[in-house]
Amino acid sequence: MHIAFQNVSYSYMxxxxxxxxxxxxxxxxxxxxxxxxxxxxxxxxxxxxMQLINGLLLPxxxxxxxxxxxxxxxxxxxxxxxxxxxxxxxxxYPEHQLFGSTVEEDMLFGPRHLGMDVNSIRKRxxxxxxxxxxxxxxxxxxxxxxxxxxxxxxxxxxxxxxxPEVLILDEPAASLDPAGHRALLDVLxxxxxxxxxxxxxVTHDMEDAARYADDIIVMGPAEKPVTSGxxxxxxxxxxxxxxxxxxxxxxxxxxxxLQSAGWDIxxxxxxxxxxxxxxxxxxxxxxxxx
Amino acid sequence: MLQNIVIGQYIPxxxxxxxxxxRAKILCLxxxxxxxxxxxxxxxxxxxxxxxxxxVVLSRVPLKFFLxxxxxxxxxxxxxxxxxxxxxxxGAVLFSVLGFSVYSGGIEQxxxxxxxxxxxxxxASLLTLTTTPIDLTDGFESFLRPFKRxxxxxxEMALMMSISIRLIPxxxxxxxxxxxxxxxxxxxxxKGSLRTRLETLTAFIIPLFVRSFKRAEDMATAMDARGYRxxxxxxxxxxxxxxxxxxxxxxxxxxxxxxLALLRDF
Numbered sequence: 001m002h003i004a005f006q007n008v009s010y011s012y013m014x015x016x017x018x019x020x021x022x023x024x025x026x027x028x029x030x031x032x033x034x035x036x037x038x039x040x041x042x043x044x045x046x047x048x049x050m051q052l053i054n055g056l057l058l059p060x061x062x063x064x065x066x067x068x069x070x071x072x073x074x075x076x077x078x079x080x081x082x083x084x085x086x087x088x089x090x091x092x093y094p095e096h097q098l099f100g101s102t103v104e105e106d107m108l109f110g111p112r113h114l115g116m117d118v119n120s121i122r123k124r125x126x127x128x129x130x131x132x133x134x135x136x137x138x139x140x141x142x143x144x145x146x147x148x149x150x151x152x153x154x155x156x157x158x159x160x161x162x163x164p165e166v167l168i169l170d171e172p173a174a175s176l177d178p179a180g181h182r183a184l185l186d187v188l189x190x191x192x193x194x195x196x197x198x199x200x201x202v203t204h205d206m207e208d209a210a211r212y213a214d215d216i217i218v219m220g221p222a223e224k225p226v227t228s229g230x231x232x233x234x235x236x237x238x239x240x241x242x243x244x245x246x247x248x249x250x251x252x253x254x255x256x257x258l259q260s261a262g263w264d265i266x267x268x269x270x271x272x273x274x275x276x277x278x279x280x281x282x283x284x285x286x287x288x289x290x
Numbered sequence: 291m292l293q294n295i296v297i298g299q300y301i302p303x304x305x306x307x308x309x310x311x312x313r314a315k316i317l318c319l320x321x322x323x324x325x326x327x328x329x330x331x332x333x334x335x336x337x338x339x340x341x342x343x344x345x346v347v348l349s350r351v352p353l354k355f356f357l358x359x360x361x362x363x364x365x366x367x368x369x370x371x372x373x374x375x376x377x378x379x380x381g382a383v384l385f386s387v388l389g390f391s392v393y394s395g396g397i398e399q400x401x402x403x404x405x406x407x408x409x410x411x412x413x414a415s416l417l418t419l420t421t422t423p424i425d426l427t428d429g430f431e432s433f434l435r436p437f438k439r440x441x442x443x444x445x446e447m448a449l450m451m452s453i454s455i456r457l458i459p460x461x462x463x464x465x466x467x468x469x470x471x472x473x474x475x476x477x478x479x480x481k482g483s484l485r486t487r488l489e490t491l492t493a494f495i496i497p498l499f500v501r502s503f504k505r506a507e508d509m510a511t512a513m514d515a516r517g518y519r520x521x522x523x524x525x526x527x528x529x530x531x532x533x534x535x536x537x538x539x540x541x542x543x544x545x546x547x548x549x550l551a552l553l554r555d556f
Contacts, residue, residue: 056470081478089474096464097471099496109493113476113486144500162475 004029007062022048028226037209038202040219041245046202054087055080088164092171094155098143110162128157167199210249210270251275299418305350307420312429314536318543322413325547334553359415367404374400423455445521468497
């Protein structure tokens, strides 16, 4: 589903002395079927932007287009709810939303409240758990008896159970160990590819953004709220990124550092392995010549 | 959703009232609560209203925050006004409705009582609008301290109060996050059958409780780890300081009391 932001502004606590503008006339678009990475420093409005997509927040001004639907200041609750059926949202620390007395009950909460066929989804639960790497024997168990990592994966499986067309992932792998971190993102990327979803990954981790995203949206300072483009293009602006408190992925930073030290490196590549090959190549050539 | 709730009501502007010691403000409020009842005829009420207006102007808090405080008790004020208007039989008959005669004395009495209740509320709002919750608890603690010898756990009470106040915004933020997470999963907190609504409510309450207990546990551990062992021998980072202006404030309030006492009808 194509998503577009048109002059979207959002302010919190309007009319109180604590009023704060989180987004100022943002224009951006996310093409259908893409896996988009959203990066930005703390407080740059990433989470606000995500909540505007599924109508948890409605724009103070401007509008958000989702396929044929539009969300603006005066959109009715009913339409918003209709929208939400198509959008799955994994919040930061999704394990905090677990409440059911059994894993099964919790996972069926979403489908039931979105008016889906609960019985057919019940049959799919073991497969869903398998995708996130958990055995189906946890279905009758209380989610609170599981480990933090397992709770996280169950909460995510609960969102996948609603079969969304758009998947919003807000730091889904935060505070997991490195192996679990990669495994979880790999699972979500595979799910995205197989089902042809439109996915949005909010992250602090530039390596994740570089590795998984087809497009990058950088949330910057107020003067220029949004910059977007393919990862190779966005991450090439090493100095600008560090000016707004972000760092390019390590592979690009190394290439950049070698360039400024006088190395003849023309390609800056995102994949660490490919970049390493370029550097090694230069190194051996330099030795031969020197 | 919940982000529009302002807790503690404190309005961060700079004014003579904001700068006063919280103990002085609590004392003045107590005194004013008594003084309000001294007014009983036109001139003493005029003096009272003048005082209220003067204090509100001095506080530099926008007027709408006082109106917000008055709104919940507006019904009470209206009710007492009509009660007095209809059941006081003094002065000249103004008009009659449905067999009830309304006397001029009744209207007068109704207005007076409404002004009295309104002033009380405005004075109380003045305290919470110009004092941070932390200063307020510090003030209460210093008033409670003398009762320690009778076994009153003054420090612990103040600590409980400040922890509760401190955690309200955190809890609200948490509640907001959970509400949104469940709404994203399709929960509708405003509509649906009783059964669905009960389930949505559980989906909100249970995570909130789980998080709160977890937070309380973490906090206890953090306090233990830093060697917290109660109020014994504990010093404060922010020491309340009674200055000349605090004494002056108390004298002004006492002055208001004297003026009203002189003006009132005996």
